[in-house]
Amino acid sequence: MTTTATTRSRVASRVPGILFSLSLIVIAIVFFFPMVWMVASSFKSNSAIFSTPFALPSSIDLGQWVKAWDVGHIGQYALNSAIVTASSVFAILLLGAGAAFAFSRYRFRGRQVLMGALALGLLLPLQSYFIAQSTLFTDLAITDTRWALIIPYTAMGLPLAVYLLKVYLDALPDELFEAARIDGAGDFRVFWALVLPLLRPGLATVAIFSALASWNEFLLALLYIQDDSLKTIPTGLLAFSSRYVTDYGLLFSALSIITLPMIIIYIVFNKQIVEGITAGSLK
Amino acid sequence: MKATRRATPYLFLGPAMLVFGFAILWPVFMTFVYSFTEWNGYGPMTFVGVENYAKAIGDALFRDSFAHVIFYIAVTLVLEVLVGLCLAGLVSAIRRGSLWFRVAIFTPVMLPMVVVAVLWKFVYNADFGLLNAALKGLGLESLQKVWLGDTNTALLAICVVSGWVFAGFYMTIFYAAFNQVPSEIVEAARLDGAGEWQIFRRVKVPMIRNAITVSVLLCVTGGFQGFDLFYVMTNGGPYGATEIPTTYLVKSVFSFGNVGYGSAMAVILTAIVVVVGLIFARVSGSRAERDLS
Numbered sequence: 001m002t003t004t005a006t007t008r009s010r011v012a013s014r015v016p017g018i019l020f021s022l023s024l025i026v027i028a029i030v031f032f033f034p035m036v037w038m039v040a041s042s043f044k045s046n047s048a049i050f051s052t053p054f055a056l057p058s059s060i061d062l063g064q065w066v067k068a069w070d071v072g073h074i075g076q077y078a079l080n081s082a083i084v085t086a087s088s089v090f091a092i093l094l095l096g097a098g099a100a101f102a103f104s105r106y107r108f109r110g111r112q113v114l115m116g117a118l119a120l121g122l123l124l125p126l127q128s129y130f131i132a133q134s135t136l137f138t139d140l141a142i143t144d145t146r147w148a149l150i151i152p153y154t155a156m157g158l159p160l161a162v163y164l165l166k167v168y169l170d171a172l173p174d175e176l177f178e179a180a181r182i183d184g185a186g187d188f189r190v191f192w193a194l195v196l197p198l199l200r201p202g203l204a205t206v207a208i209f210s211a212l213a214s215w216n217e218f219l220l221a222l223l224y225i226q227d228d229s230l231k232t233i234p235t236g237l238l239a240f241s242s243r244y245v246t247d248y249g250l251l252f253s254a255l256s257i258i259t260l261p262m263i264i265i266y267i268v269f270n271k272q273i274v275e276g277i278t279a280g281s282l283k
Numbered sequence: 284m285k286a287t288r289r290a291t292p293y294l295f296l297g298p299a300m301l302v303f304g305f306a307i308l309w310p311v312f313m314t315f316v317y318s319f320t321e322w323n324g325y326g327p328m329t330f331v332g333v334e335n336y337a338k339a340i341g342d343a344l345f346r347d348s349f350a351h352v353i354f355y356i357a358v359t360l361v362l363e364v365l366v367g368l369c370l371a372g373l374v375s376a377i378r379r380g381s382l383w384f385r386v387a388i389f390t391p392v393m394l395p396m397v398v399v400a401v402l403w404k405f406v407y408n409a410d411f412g413l414l415n416a417a418l419k420g421l422g423l424e425s426l427q428k429v430w431l432g433d434t435n436t437a438l439l440a441i442c443v444v445s446g447w448v449f450a451g452f453y454m455t456i457f458y459a460a461f462n463q464v465p466s467e468i469v470e471a472a473r474l475d476g477a478g479e480w481q482i483f484r485r486v487k488v489p490m491i492r493n494a495i496t497v498s499v500l501l502c503v504t505g506g507f508q509g510f511d512l513f514y515v516m517t518n519g520g521p522y523g524a525t526e527i528p529t530t531y532l533v534k535s536v537f538s539f540g541n542v543g544y545g546s547a548m549a550v551i552l553t554a555i556v557v558v559v560g561l562i563f564a565r566v567s568g569s570r571a572e573r574d575l576s
Contacts, residue, residue, distance in 0.1 A: 020377045020479075027370065028387040031447065034406055035390070037413050041405075053416040091302070099299035105284045106292040114300060121307055123560050125508045127529060128553035131536055131546050132313035133306060135324060155306035158299050177284045187291040190284075216395040218511045219529075223537065234397040238515060241401050248405070255402055262393045270386055274455050277392065 035259065042252035049248050068253035072244070076229060077236030078258075084146055084232055085214040088153035092210045093203050095154070096161030101195050103162065104169035105177060121159030126219060134223050148224035149232065153217060157210040164279065168202035169195065208269075208276030233258060311553075317546035324542045335547030344523065345531060345548060352527040355442055356506035362446025364498050367453025372483045374454065375461040385458065388451035396448070396511035403444045404516055407431050434524040437517055441525060444512055453498050460494035461487055493567065500563040507556050528552050 041049050042064060043057035069075060102108075103115055133152060137143045142151070176198075180190050196203075218234040225231050228239060237254060244250050266273055286292060318335055322328040339345050370388060374381045391399060406413040407430035415427045430440045464487055472486045488495070510529040513519070519526035519534070528548060536545035 020373050024384045028384050032387050050411045095299040098295040102292040102295035108292040123557050125556045127549045129307050129310035132310035152306045155303050158303050187287050234395045266393050
């Protein structure tokens with residue numbers, strides 16, 4: 001009696017399961033289709049894109065990709081993005097860990113005020129500062145240098161980094177630090193030899209969402225960088241798309257070159273990335 | 284822990300506070316100051332009191348930009364949060380192979396918005412775009428449109444792109460939340476004869492209320508800050524149909540040199556985002572307290 005009941009409920013729950021899977025397959029295809037179309041079109045000429053938009057390319061000719069890479073300076077843009085992103089992430093991790101350590105482990109005058117100031121950064125939108133930031137950067141002549149991006153990206157990443165790393169540090173037992181102190185370690189030694197290694201998982205999470213934010217940031221890059229040789233991928237692609245506004249095959253190639261590595265990175269690291277992005281947004 | 288030197292905490296804190304203060308706090312303060320002036324960015328600065336704020340409130344274009352962004356937020360709440368919730372429900376209801384769906388649907392979140400915007404400009408292209416080609420293939424030529432050039436469809440077209448990107452993002456958040464729901468509760472409901480839809484609607488969704496509140500907050504405050512898609516796809520056009528506060532204030536400041544007026548609009552926008560954020564924090568905070576007691 002009980003067994004037939006459970007079998008029946010198993011069968012009953014399997015039928016919607018198949019329906020769910022089918023509908024998900026359809027949804028996934030709809031979601032993915034624009035990207036498939038993009039890659040397929042990157043191997044086509046303009047006339048083929050116009051006449052047979054859905055057809056697969058007649059041959060996989062990487063010539064347009066090579067051309068897009070060369071004439072579009074995509075390598076240069078990618079390098080700029082890599083330099084700006086790596087520098088910002090490194091600064092966020094180092095400065096963020098230092099600040100989180102100070103807030104978490106020391107009691108000092110001004111602690112509450114400084115913590116409050118940093119917490120403001122979690123609430124304030126980009127719009128609240130970018131106008132005056134741009135006049136400030138113009139006055140100091142750091143627009144059209146990489147600093148014009150590294151400094152604000154670091155500053156934008158710090159509040160959340162400090163907040164998350166402090167949560168990690170707060171969870172560590174006091175005895176750990178007291179023991180290090182008894183062993184004769186000074187403040188900086190405790191930081192290097194104890195805090196940084198213990199923070200590794202937290203630092204990895206912070207690194208992921210900070211890296212994605214810097215890699216994809218557009219508005220400040222648009223305002224501060226006019227020099228084409230310093231442009232990052234978002235603004236570089238925009239410049240490219242206005243230069244080759246009617247060479248669609250070439251534009252699709254550029255889009256594919258930028259997109260595919262990110263999809264591969266995502267497939268390989270999807271667990272860490274999902275964790276990083278959701279932690280980064282659930283502030 | 285006691286510091287070995289009194290200066291230690293400040294040494295650890297100094298660099299972070301310096302960068303943050305220099306690049307964010309000081310500019311926030313100065314934007315506020317500029318909002319009471321008339322200034323083109325380099326010439327003399329005149330103090331004009333609250334004139335810029337009065338002008339902003341009376342500016343029909345600025346008001347329209349708010350109407351557009353509120354429409355955008357309302358539609359994306361459905362296309363991103365609600366669709367994300369349903370997708371998460373579907374994904375968590377199947378037992379195997381969910382990883383590939385999650386990968387496929389989440390991928391757009393990884394891409395720079397500019398890449399997404401340029402790609403979708405092609406999807407919407409009137410001559411060879413995917414959308415018009417699909418309509419033609421289905422024999423629905425009468426529905427073909429210049430999607431981004433038509434004042435009736437441009438804003439909605441951008442909302443759809445936003446949904447395409449972020450539905451996967453919210454799905455991921457909700458999927459993680461669903462996984463926290465104790466399986467005994469779900470099983471108990473199933474033994475009581477509840478169907479998948481009832482389990483979803485009456486058991487799982489109520490149990491992830493917090494994640495939903497946070498997502499709505501993210502969608503609303505993020506919506507007010509939208510820029511990339513709008514700038515690349517239409518830059519406010521056609522005829523201002525997709526003008527949102529940020530594209531409008533970027534134009535005012537960086538094309539027309541109205542730093543003072545742009546700053547006043549920025550302050551208004553900031554106030555709205557911060558107030559919405561604080562209200563949500565209050566609401567979800569008091570709800571958490573109620574849940575605990």
